[in-house]
Amino acid sequence: MFSKSKINEPGPKADAAKPAAPDAPASASRQDEYKPSAPKVKPPASVLSADLHVTGNMKTTGDIQVEGTVEGDIRAHLLTIGESATIKGEVIADDVVINGRIVGRVRGLKVRLTSTARVEGDIIHKTIAIESGAHFEGSVQRQDDPLNSGKTAPTPPPASAIPPAKPTKDINAS
Numbered sequence: 001m002f003s004k005s006k007i008n009e010p011g012p013k014a015d016a017a018k019p020a021a022p023d024a025p026a027s028a029s030r031q032d033e034y035k036p037s038a039p040k041v042k043p044p045a046s047v048l049s050a051d052l053h054v055t056g057n058m059k060t061t062g063d064i065q066v067e068g069t070v071e072g073d074i075r076a077h078l079l080t081i082g083e084s085a086t087i088k089g090e091v092i093a094d095d096v097v098i099n100g101r102i103v104g105r106v107r108g109l110k111v112r113l114t115s116t117a118r119v120e121g122d123i124i125h126k127t128i129a130i131e132s133g134a135h136f137e138g139s140v141q142r143q144d145d146p147l148n149s150g151k152t153a154p155t156p157p158p159a160s161a162i163p164p165a166k167p168t169k170d171i172n173a174s
Helices: 014-034
Strands: 046-048 053-055 063-066 069-071 074-081 086-088 091-098 101-103 106-113 118-120 123-130 135-137 140-142
Touching: none
Parallel strands: 046 063, 053 069, 063 074, 069 086, 074 091, 086 101, 091 106, 101 118, 106 123, 118 135, 123 140
Antiparallel strands: none
């Protein structure tokens, strides 16, 4: 049965709950202020649909799933090439999954050619997996850092390799 509570009765009753209610939001907001930031939710992959034709380079720190045609270089974290996709250009990603066609160089920490993959170009990788049925024409090279394209700034030759300057004749001298 239900009974009415009396104001003067000892013990936690409705009165005890009243002060806790206003404090709850304040304490929750204080906890949020001092809480370490929660890990950011990873956004979903950008999808280039099968009817899309892109001409130009693409670069992202996120994930890309290509189902259409790209004429240009692609750089991403995770790159998935769909079965209907065609890429004509260099592909650079931490993780590359190839189900479609690539004409160009592939650079990746992890490269996977599925049974429907068609690659015409060199693959530079840290780890590679090629399924039975994949078509591949090119060379495969393992590197510890395949994402470094080797396009570093040229180092100047050592001073000993530079010939001394020829003395010039001063025209104003008499």
